[in-house]
Amino acid sequence: MELLTTDVAARPHRAHSGSFAKHPKGSEARILLSSVFGPYAQDDEFGSRSINPMELYHNQVTRAQGSFSLRMFHRSWGIMMIQANISAPCAVLDFPTRDDFARQLKSNQYDVVGISGIIVNVAKVREMCRMTRELSPQSVIIVGGHVAAIPGIEKMIDADHIVKGEGVSWMRRYLGEDESAPIQHPAIVSGMRTRIMGIRLPERKGATAATIIPSVGCPMGCNFCTTSAFFGGKGKFVNFFETGDELFAVMSRMEEELKVSSFFVMDENFLLHRERAMRLLELMKENHKSWALSVFASANAIRKYTMQELVELGVSWLWMGLESPKAGYSKLQGTDTRELTRELREHGIRVQGSTIIGLEHHTPDNIVSEIEHAVSHDTDFHQFMLYTPVPGTPLYQQMSEEGRLLKDVDYADVHGQFMFNFKHAAISREDSKRFLDWAFWRDFQLNGPSLYRISRTLLAGFKRYKDYPDARVRERFTREMERLSGVYSSALWAMERQFRKVDHDVSEKIRALRHEFKQESGMVSRMLPALLGPVLLWTTRREEKRLARGKTYEPPTILERSNWVEA
Ligand code: B12
C-alpha cells in the first residue's frame, strides 16, 4: 500500500500526543460529519470493489443467492449517534459522491470536518482529507471509525485528529460539552431500499425495524474480532445504556416516533448482559409490549436463557457465530450448535449463522467437511468470512510478529470476502477464495433461498405459539403471519419454479412448505399466490438477467442537519 508522506506537522490545529486540544469555538463550531464517498459497488482507484457493496446481506450473507439475495442499505450509525449527542450545529452527509462532498465543503463554512471510515476505505478517507484541505482550508479534520486502527495511519492521511474507539465522548470533550451526559439515541430506521426477487419493497412508516445501539465492543475478545479490539478488547466494552429501564425508555420512544414494533439491536453480544435483558423483559410484560428483536449473541450467551425467555423477550432473529468447534473459542464452549440452531428455529427464531473459513487448523483435506458441517446447521441465513488478521486485533499483532502478513495487499481488499491477507499454513491465497465462494454456493444449493428458510421458521413459530398464554407472544406471531403469509406463499410459488434449475429436492421442499402455508392462511392469503406468484416469477427472472449484465445497486445520498444556523 502506497504511503502518503505529506508533512502535516505544521498544521495549526494538530494536537500533540498527551495534550487534548479543544475547539476554540466550542459548541458554536459548525460541524460536518461524513461517511466515505461512493459509488461503492464498482472497482475504482479509491478502493471501491464490486464485490464489496454497501449492502449487508448481499455483501456477506446472501451474495450467492442471485435474485433471491436480500438487498438493503444501512445508514452510518456512528456519525448519526455523534450528531444526536452534541449541541453544535451539525450536518451528517451519508453516502455522498465525491462531487456532493466537494459541494458541501464549498458552500458551507465548516469549522470541523469529521470523516468516518473503516479500514477498506482508507484511500477514500485520504482523498477526503486532501479535498478538505483544498476546498475548506479553515476546517479542522477529524477522522474516526475503524480506519483509525491502521498502524501508521497518521502518516497516511492528512488529518488533525485521528480518533480511536468511542466517538461520542471524544467529540463532546473536543467541543467542551459534558462527556458524561446521558446518551440521546437517534431515531434510526434500520434498513432502506430493500430489494428481493427483483422488486423494491414499499417503504411504509413502521414497516422496517428501528436500530437500537445499546453498546459498542464486546468483552469476549476473540482474537480476530475487530469490534471487540477497537473498543478496548477482552473484558471491555462501552455501554450507552446500562440498564433495562434505560433501554426500555429508548425503545418506547422509538416505537412512538417511528411507529415500529420491531428492533434491530446493534450490540455485539446483546444476550451476554442477562440482567439488562431480563429487566427489559419484565418491563415489556408490564407494559404489554409485543416487540420483535433482532440480536447478535454468542452461543454461550444464548444458553443462559430458556427458549421461553427468548421468545417472550421477542427475540425473532439471532445472529450467532458458528466457528468450527475445533477452533476452541470460549463463546461456543459446551454447546452443540446444530442442536441449538434446530431448537431456536422450531421456536420461530430465525438464525443467522456466521462461520469463518481458513482457521489455523483448516487444510485442503478437512475444509470441505468443515464447510459441510457449517452448512448442515441449516440456518435461515449463513455468513461466511475468511479468517482475517485485521489491524488492531490480537490476531494481527500475532501474525505480524510471526512475519506471516502478506505484503502488497491493498487495504481495500482486507475485508474477509476476497482472499487471505496472510500466509496460511496449508491453504493458498487463491484457494481461500475458492473455498469461501464454494461455502456460499453450497449453503444456497443445499438449503435453498433464505427467503424460503425464514418463511419456514416463521410458520413453525406461528404454529407453536398461536395459542400461547402470553398474549404479547401470540400477537407477535399472528401479526407477522397476517402481514406476510400471502406474500411468502406467493414468493414460495415463484421460488419453487425458479429453484428447480438449481436443486429439484429443495424445490419440492419449497412446494411442501407452500401447502403448509395454505392450510394456516386466511382466504386472501390463500388466493394471493395465484395472482402475485407469476408476477414475482417474472420479476425474479428479469432480475437474474439484470444481474448477469452486471447490475449493481448504490445507496442514496442523505443530508441531515441539526441545531442548524446558516453561516
Ligand atoms: C452497519 C455495518 C455496515 C453497513 C454499512 C454501514 C455504513 N453506512 O457504512 C454495511 C452492512 C453496508 C457494512 C458493510 C461493510 N462492512 Co460493516 N459493519 C457494520 C456494523 C455491523 C455496525 C456499524 C455500526 O454502526 N456500529 C455502531 C456504531 C455506534 O459504531 P461505529 O460505527 O464504530 O462508530 C463509533 C466509533 O467508531 C466512532 N466513530 C465512527 N465514525 C466516526 C467519525 C468521527 C469523526 C469520530 C470522531 C468518531 C467516529 O464513534 C462511534 C460512536 O462510538 C459493524 C460492526 C459493529 N458492531 O460495529 C460492521 C463493520 C464496521 N463492518 C466491517 C466491514 C469489514 C464491512 C465490509 C467490508 C463488509 C465485510 N466484508 O465485512 C463492508 C464495507 C462496505 C463498503 N464498501 O464500505 C468491519 C470493519 C472492520 C475494520 N476494522 O475496518 C466491522 C467492524 C465488522 C467486523 N467486525 O468485521 N457494514
Ligand code: SF4
Ligand atoms: S463473541 Fe463475537 S463480538 Fe464478541 S469478541 Fe467474539 S467474535 Fe467478537
